[in-house]
Amino acid sequence: DGGITQSPKYLFRKEGQNVTLSCEQNLNHDAMYWYRQDPGQGLRLIYYSQIVNDFQKGDIAEGYSVSREKKESFPLTVTSAQKNPTAFYLCASSIGGTESNYGYTFGSGTRLTVV
Amino acid sequence: AQTVTQSQPEMSVQEAETVTLSCTYDTSENNYYLFWYKQPPSRQMILVIRQEAYKQQNATENRFSVNFQKAAKSFSLKISDSQLGDTAMYFCAFMKHAAAGNKLTFGGGTRVLVKP
Numbered sequence: 001d002g003g004i005t006q007s008p009k010y011l012f013r014k015e016g017q018n019v020t021l022s023c024e025q026n027l028n029h030d031a032m033y034w035y036r037q038d039p040g041q042g043l044r045l046i047y048y049s050q051i052v053n054d055f056q057k058g059d060i061a062e063g064y065s066v067s068r069e070k071k072e073s074f075p076l077t078v079t080s081a082q083k084n085p086t087a088f089y090l091c092a093s094s095i096g097g098t099e100s101n102y103g104y105t106f107g108s109g110t111r112l113t114v115v
Numbered sequence: 116a117q118t119v120t121q122s123q124p125e126m127s128v129q130e131a132e133t134v135t136l137s138c139t140y141d142t143s144e145n146n147y148y149l150f151w152y153k154q155p156p157s158r159q160m161i162l163v164i165r166q167e168a169y170k171q172q173n174a175t176e177n178r179f180s181v182n183f184q185k186a187a188k189s190f191s192l193k194i195s196d197s198q199l200g201d202t203a204m205y206f207c208a209f210m211k212h213a214a215a216g217n218k219l220t221f222g223g224g225t226r227v228l229v230k231p
Binding site: 031033035040041042043044045048050056058088090092094096097098101102103104106108109 | 119121124148150157158159160161162165167206210212213216217218219220221222223224
């Protein structure tokens with residue numbers, strides 16, 4: 001079945017360490033997105049990519065980095081510069097272009113906790 | 116920048132009854148898309164319903180329907196015949212038409228509890 005896989009489901013990080021969250025899709029979608037969700041709040045856009053080897057900052061990109069070397073993969077690195085990284089992270093994809101207005105497909109998320 | 120506001124943090128409803136969730140948004144665009152997503156306790160985001168701003172007819176998906184009032188910038192979701200499986204967070208979201216990146220902007224969410 002086609003879908004988006006995020007791994008790991010739970011991740012613990014020590015302060016000062018970088019950590020990378022994985023996001024893989026087999027939907028042949030061009031566009032991919034990373035959102036952050038804090039308790040009781042909506043989703044905020046971190047980074048997005050419309051095509052391989054290209055990505056743009058979202059609303060809260062500081063302290064994060066991404067790469068898009070393959071169409072299927074859009075990993076997110078939470079760096080030590082992110083002051084409050086504990087959150088739930090959601091990856092999503094869409095067909096791309098005007099077809100994206102049909103909405104996104106989401107992964108099941110990664111819960112990151114800084115200990 | 117677009118903003119999406121959901122003014123009801125929590126709502127509860129008896130099984131089989133109807134509940135309406137409110138959503139307002141702020142935009143200067145004329146063409147755009149609106150969505151309702153459901154996030155159950157599993158935290159998987161599920162698309163519930165979608166509305167195109169240039170269509171006056173309100174979208175309907177089984178027990179879910181919207182009341183889209185473009186002039187008022189309002190997009191409410193009605194859940195009819197509520198079921199226990201409807202218990203979830205519901206997010207309203209906005210997307211500009213043909214915008215670079217096709218970014219979704221989300222509201223803060225409304226938690227819905229369906230009681231037996």
